[in-house]
Amino acid sequence: MALALRRNRKAANVDRRDGAPTDEKIRIKSVESIDVTVLIGSAISAFALVQLLYETFLPLSGALGFIVVWYVFFLTISWIAVRELRGTVRAKDHLARVLVWTGASLAIVPLVLIVLYVIGKGYQALRPQFFTEDQRYVGALSDSTEGGGAHAIIGTIQQVGIASLIAVPLGITTAVYLNEVKGRLARPLRTVVDAMSAVPSIVAGLFIYAAWILALGNQQTGLAGSLALSVLFLPTVTRTAEVVLRLVPGGLREASLALGGTEWRTTSRVVLPTSRSGLVTAVILGVARVIGETAPLILTVGGAFILNWNPLSGKQDSLPFFVFRLIRFPQESQIARAWTGALVLMILVLVLFVIARAIGGRGPDHIGRLKKWRLQRKGLA
């Protein structure tokens, strides 16, 4: 520490003796060069040690084992080094820091690996016709570039679309009921909604299968799939919308009422506009989650190889179900198509996610260009 400060003072070139005020600032280093030296040194010596001992003395083999042993040696050597240089307290701090960095890497590195892997596997059959053709002409011997997943994509869009049409208005209105109207049913309703958000996705599918399909005698259709998705989507939207509404400060509602506003106008002109970006984010993230749900669709949608534009009758396919089914086929080409489907799915989720974050990052103060133009016409901007 003293070393670093001394060096910095020289660099800042501050002349203290005549007391003249200076604009030069002290640069505080967060990592000192000696710590970096210790880290690198420990890493190298640990590596050398492992090289020496591996396979000859230790009952391990393979790359994974090598890395694990190297890591353990690295921890031990650097612990000893820091303890000699600075004492036990700093050594513990160092150890904690290494462990935390390791843990975080273990959490984040898989994301990179997964994305790269899916791109690698799915790229092969990713042609424009994947989006336009279905599998009606695809046989056991067809190449992976023949046919496509259009039927699955259309199916997903329709099913998620219908589920959103059901869940989003209902969910937001219910959130308004819970947070703004606060009727007598609010407390039991909130309990029920929280409970329903714990429904496992497969159970939602099983419910629709048993109630809608078996008991009521309907077929497996896109609509059945969207109903199953709604069972999952509705509690999510309601809860997140309620959280967003609750974040609107109460002072705004008071101000609106104090101006003579009615309850409806307070909700529609103050509360909802203020929470708009939060609500939109919540909806988009909900859609992103629902798009990837496979389990409820397994039981309800039926799966198909040809495009079915009608969600109300006949089996439909869906992107996640498409992937799930095709990945078990023995043919390489089907597996390749499945991976392409997985890639498309992943891209969809990623795009939705990015959009949601972009919108969510804007506060309620954000005034878009369209709105600004409208306001200027009214003389309000």
Add this chain to the structure above:
Amino acid sequence: MTDLGTTTEIPTVTSNVATIENALTGAAGLIASNVACWFGAKKVLEGVSLDMAPGQVTALIGPSGCGKSTFLRTLNRMHELVPGATLGGEILINGVDIYRGAIPVTDVRRRIGMVFQKPNPFPAMTVAENVVSGLKLSGMKVSKSEREELIESCLTKAGLWNEVKNRLGDPGRALSGGQQQRLCIARSLAVSPQVLLMDEPCSALDPTSTRRIEQTISEISESVTIVIVTHNMQQAQRVSDRCAFFLAAENEPGRIIEEGLTKDIFTNPRDSRTEDYVNGRFG
């Protein structure tokens, strides 16, 4: 204004439609008679009677926790919004009881406006939108040119026009604290209130903004009756015509100890407790 909706009781003070109509224009007088307030079972105010004459500035002073703000909120029917809050007594605006349904509650609040302690401009609206938001919220319609005039006149009255005339399209929260509060005042004025209630409007502001707001108060007080809660005794002396001193003894509901002309309260108080408070011996 002839359709008054269904009422559960006949208004006790006056049922004459013409009288009611007359009551509802220009600076109005508020008369509180024997007002009491409860939060649940706890009584927080008792026996409050006060005459707030039209065109005057009445200040409510006293140490914290004596029920000044609670009383203020009964004057525009905001008190009842708190779950479990109830009240007793009578509050008349130009002789019409505001609680008995002769005037719809949204109308009561439009005519008796309020400026809060913490500025609360609407974040999803521009400065200009904020000023006229009261019109939209209370259902008043104006033409575009009327709207522009109103924006300029209200912002001028609030002492904000010169500072924001080129920033009307900025979001309401982009202004500084003092400017936001003046925006809220302009917003309240846009709906032509007869009374303006102010709950410690300057307590969170810097001295320059405070001075500007006090100037606004004196400029508008002839056309809008003002009732202001303030902790700042010098402010009460500067702006108000009459003062009411609130005090709550330990475990007792708050009461008005003394009220009268400001200069009398401060130079020649009748009650010893008033004298102690205005001389800074407590509070």
Add this chain to the structure above:
Amino acid sequence: MNEVDGARVTPVVHRSKVDRAYRAVATMSGTTVFLVMALIGGFLLYRGIDALRISGWGFITESQWAPDMGGAFGIAAVLPYTISIALVALFLAVPISVATALFITEYAPRRLRRFLTATIDLLAAVPSLIYGLWGLFYLQPRLITLSKWLADNLGFIPFFEVNEDFGTSLGVFPSSTFVAGVIVSLMVIPICTSVMREVFGQAPPGEREGAMALGGTRWGVVRDVVLPFGRGGIIGGSMLGLGRALGETIAVTLIISPSFDAKWSILEQGSNSIAALIALKFSESTETGISALMAAGLALFVITLLVNTAASSVVNRSRSGSATEI
């Protein structure tokens, strides 16, 4: 002077037609949602009880699953498997989540915080199908060498023991509880990390500064301020992760080969979970079979519900309080 007096005024409130309509619509929406959800719960209960009537207490003691042939069925194998997969997942996920959450709030450069939080949220958004596929094709082949090493060297621990009949060739190890657990842990990490990160971020700056002013290191602040403060978040976040792990369907279905003999060994081939059971059996099930699956699904639902409720209350009651939303 605090008794309730008489002479209270009942303020007259007329709601305009618009207001009444607004309230009516909102109330209808709330009522609809309430009824629909109650209906779902009721239906599940009704059908499930049908099945329980057939199986009786055997539902808890029976390991096999053969409701359609008039055979016995029970969750005595499936439930322990479900729990062991979840526990393996938690065993890996909780330390990693704590480390990641600490990294984001304490160790990472300030400017990276938003980016890292977004990355964790992205991990949570990736469909479990993708995790399952990656786990099956990429991770499992690499995990089974690890399984073999564990069986060979740490086989004295009952979890790592492998039935001697099978020997320890690599073919024994795929489709096991261990592999499924590792992959489920990947899905649980983002959930736990989010909750813990939020809680750690609320550790009072005053206490942090106090620790630093005493000459504490970063680890000292973490150990003495952040972790004690965040204890509720760690427990609550872990329980939430547990709920997620119990209900995971697709990844488990892809990995495991179904077994109905509960065993201690997690490395050996053969595993199960209630969710996977439903996914695999529904298409070949008759009425009775469906009812039986519903009973199992109901059991899973109830367990998940209890775990989630406990998680919320732990977080709410902790020092970070109800400022954190679960």
